[in-house]
């Protein structure tokens with residue numbers, strides 16, 4: 001289990017009260033999510049109805065959420081139960097993690113319970129909301145690849161998703177890997193779609209490219 005942050009100001013997917021001729025009509029959002037036992041990890045989320053490819057499923061992780069990042073610096077001071085919740089649920093960056101609303105782990109919404117899968121059926125749209133990567137049948141477990149969102153270099157998780165393409169170990173550096181990016185780029189969290197800064201993976205290649213450029217620009221040296 002692991003979760004994204006809760007969006008605080010979503011209009012899409014919200015219920016409403018519509019007033020017409022003095023009568024009030026109450027409109028509920030379509031029920032899409034329900035908690036259920038998971039074959040992957042304890043509790044998960046299943047689709048309560050069929051979902052179209054590209055359909056928005058839940059609020060995801062937004063730029064505003066990164067402005068309330070909690071830094072790792074104070075982590076060891078939290079009580080053990082809080083530390084466990086952070087590690088199990090919160091999306092991390094090198095600097096910190098995104099906490100739940102009001103810092104309250106007693107009130108996590110259902111979308112915090114999406115499990116990881118290496119062959120997941122959810123991804124992120126351009127605003128960071130969760131959307132369906134393919135048609136999803138009612139009753140299927142809803143999952144996303146944590147590599148789409150996780151950028152804490154210290155994050156490491158053994159995977160038991162059972163898919164044919166299982167990576168076995170999921171890390172906070174998966175988003176940087178060329179093969180992962182090639183397979184997942186349109187579904188990654190928008191901020192991670194941007195090229196990583198020259199990393200240890202690319203550095204030797206980048207250095208060689210600079211040498212070649214320099215040699216070409218000064219051919220007679």
Ligand SMILES: [Zn+2]
Pocket residue numbers: 117118119159160161162163165166167168
């Ligand atoms: Zn896996």
